[in-house]
Amino acid sequence: MDIIYNIKDIVGFEAKNPTELKEKLVEYFTIDGFKAEVIVDGDWVIVRVDEQEIKEAEKRFEGITSLCDKGKFNDAKTAIKEFLKSYPRYSDAYRVLAQMYMQDGLIEDAINTNIEALRCNPRNGWALLLMGNLFGKYKNDITTAENYYNKILEYCPDNAIACNNIAAVMLERNEYDKAIPIFKHVLDVNEKYGNAYYGLALAYYNQKDFKNAFEYALAGSLNADRQIENPNVLDELHKLMVVAAKNLVSSTNYINVMLGIKDSIELESKSKIKIEEDNNLEVSAKLQYGKVYNRNYNLVKYNPKMPYMEHLVIHELMHLDMALEASKRGSNMIVYSNNENKLAFRNKYASWISNIVNKFGHSRAMSVVDKMHEGLMVQIMNCPLDLFVEKRMYDKYPIVKAAQLLSLMHQETLNQESIAKGQQGIFPKSIVTASKIMNIVSSIHLEKLFGLRFYQNYKPTKAEFETAKDLYEEYLAYHDYKPGEEYELVEYFAETLGMQDFFKLKNESEFVKDTNQEKESENYIKEVLLGDADSSDGNSFDGLTDEQKKKQDTFYEQNKDGADPMQTMMMSMYMVGALDYFDGMTKDQIKRIAFDIAMLGMKGISPEIKSGYKVDSIPGKDFGGYEMLAYYYVSWALAIPEQLGALGLPFTKAWETAKELWRRKKS
Template sequence: MGQIRSDEGDQDEAVDYLIDALRWDSKNGWALMMMGNILAKFKKDIPTALKYFDQALLANVNDYISLTNVAYLMFQQGKMDEAKRYLDASLQINPKYPNTHLILGLIAEKEQDLDSAFNYSLQTVRLCPKKDELYQNAVKQTFELAKQILKTGKGQKMVDQFRHKLEYEGDTGIEMIEDADIKTAAKFELAENFNRAKHTVRYKPNYAGVEHLILHELSHLKLIIDARNEGINQLFISTQSQKTEFLSNYSGHATSLIKKGFPEKTVNEFLLMLFEGLNLQVYNTPIDLFIENTIYHEYPEFRPWQFLSLYSLIEQGIAAVTNKRIIELAPKDILSKSKIYNLINAMQYRDLFGVDLIILFNATPLELKQAQTFYNEYLEYRDDKKPGEEYEMLLHWSEDLKVDRYSELVGEIQYRKRSDINSFINSLEKDPLGLDERDPVKEREQRRFQQSQEKEGANMAVVMHMVSALQYFQNLPKETIKKIAFDIAMQGTQGFSTEKSGYTVPSIPDKEFTGYQILAWYYVSWAISAPLQLAELGLPYEKEFELAKKMRE
């Protein structure tokens, strides 16, 4: 009755009923709490209200909801210290009650501590169990706070600090250039790719949150430096033949668009745009996950920029795969693959910031399942990622989506050598077998080969080829065998394939080898002539060699 009378606006009669309730039970926590509410809200008697609140909380020791409600009343009355006292008590009982964080954010904003206000508001979003009014208000508040923080100009200072750190680590300067004509908000250009003395970051100065995108582009360089330090950096390239293959595969789609009245030139430009856009997603999506995770955890003060910028990018991704006109014009499978890559970004945004935009992609169950599978693989790599592992994930995903034929990863060291004939000749003279340098592409192929062999167990075809090799080598001088080993190694600088045949060795005239056969002879020749370097071959044939020796005996 006290609650009813208070809701009806008769506070005096409400107090009479509450006094009666407290006569019958002086520890009635709800009656004590309502008395405090009336005294604070309507009678403006804060000192007396606080006494009732304290008694109510003694009666209901685990009532974090009432603690938070009291704190909000104190906040409304401008009693910030009292509000914080009740909120601290509420957090001790339940640190995951979103309303508590929301009020802490309101207090921080009132005190002009925008960074704390943003973090409290963001925590409210994360902790909301439902997408209800509280969630919507918290999201709105987080956006507003982020926009206020961006106006402070602190972002550029943090970007400059990170840039100077990378200049030191990579021993190369980094030039920052305002460029309103670039297609994206920010773009990184590796110095070596443009034959320049400095790396370059181009950016649109008026783009909201562009500091985050600049930091993101610089973070690409950080990953490159880490991989280069291990000698395993890779370059993502697409060739003219791969572009031609893409256009050929979608020639039927091009024909249908031309029949609808679109000019052939426009159709070709549209397909090339899809080719470039798909490859950008193939390269960027897996790598960007690691970059954004690093920015979020290692640069927490940068989260307002990251929050706004990523939201904008995901909105663009949603538009790109749900726009009716694009759906009408683009091949369905390309649109589906693009949607999967976009969904992965949205999954990370949800996990980092608590804002779930996934439903807006209108994805099929199959697309959601594939995106979740890829995202789970990222989570396995995330916490202990080693330099260069982002490229492994990139390759896995492109193969699973069957778009790997439109691009390739190549070892940076090997690629740049081939591009410069003088460097290629010098390196060939110093290290003809490439034993002194790591080739990430060869290492990847070796790992795959080893894994496939482990699944198959002992390869009897290799065993029999090894027996033949042992017979051939039994009466030859060790120097001759070493010459054969060297010749096979030279043949294998580009790798051997078990699917091919017709391999030849200059020091073994009039003989052609199959893929397994050349690998068997490769292993045996080195096992005899240079056993200490056998491990460098990366061939998993220890069992086969032992079995071949026993059979030979």
């Protein structure tokens, strides 16, 4: 094979004349003892090598190295000696033979044989590395060893494996300052070389520089490939990353970091933020968004006893930061649920609810149902939003990454335990599947941020994993989202998982307006209906006009409490129906309905009307007069019993009968 160069293109070979140039080119192009023929002809240089002979030798040598790979070292040693008779200038053959002598403890034989390897090819990086190791490890001649290592860096700077091995020797000798720049050089050559990341991280860790140790272990976890010579390097990087993170967290004052982030958000948003301890908080941290709570400040509560509360406080601050940005654009949304959503949930899972009612009793079962609905709604909201939150924290505040990693790993463990419990057959399969898919999405995000893969632990079906991938890919499409657009992803998650009927989204300004109107109505009811208002406007204590009062007085006169047994029993049965409806609701939920009915009651409720009364908080229900009065009475009896007498409803005996009937029904 002939290789032709223009003499002007040949650089790096300083020569005084063509003869000297020719000698240097011959040395350079001589490969494993196969001497090249170099012809200098005017402005042209011709390099001629016997390619066929080289290929034959390489093929034969590969057979010898395969014997080594199979552990047949005696056969390999015999074969190499025979090989060298045919190819006495084959450098790598001497180097492999020297390595065998070293493994047999024949150090002098190894050195002498390796000298032959270097005579054949002074630039053989592997032979230089072996010689450095022989003098450094077995002769304790560090100076000579380093001379050979330096030649590798000079002759073979692009040989990542050889250079990394030099750094590894330095690392083993605790010469971290020498090892670190060589490891960094290796990464310049090959940014995917995992051993170099591991060596760097370990060197910094041994120097107690946990910040750099964590950062290089993280970089390796994200960028490194698995390597043939060290297939476990990624696993080792992951372990070192976690250990470094723990040390970094223990030596970092995250309270100051947390407060610094709070101050930064306050300065940028011009919105006040308070952070308070709450030892009774059941979660690590919780955000109370000021506008929803009708406050001029936002509050983040945290429980100092809970694990990883610093990261989770910052997590809530990121939620707040996003909400404030969206609010500034008029695009912030509030996620909430009402009785309509609650009924949708109950209707969808009616069969399951019936089974657990029979198994656990009505009250306990309905409590489980409501908690299940609330938990699912929170997960549908938080899973997509938390993807944005954790990425924002990761990008804006690198100092938090170590705590973030440990906290997310802890949450991953809890998620896996939750799904394992859910798969025991107690809960509806579609809910468990939806929750499982969302947990897989979170797990994919953890891998994206830190290189740790856990989603296989969920043992997803192909369909489950494909759905999770689709949801995550949809999130990735929002990489340059505008504030407020993140709620589109919430809707996409809900629709994909078939959970869109279980919650509502409302623009922040509308939500606050509606909430304020509800509070005004509630205050009006308290003041007027319960006798706290000034009656000088002509209204009686119960909020009715004089004409309405006369009609109601007539009704009360004609319907003395318990005077008509048939009427009392009818009212009792309606009350039992109301108790059925309210069963499992919280006191606040019933109170909301009680106030809504009271607003209707202020306009007058006629017992004679057979249908047409509707209450917004009891969707899909059309009430007649008597049934409406029954719900009116029962809602106040359950939620606001201390004010029940102020209603003046003549149904005390019906209520006592209803409670007894209810008790028997549930026993």
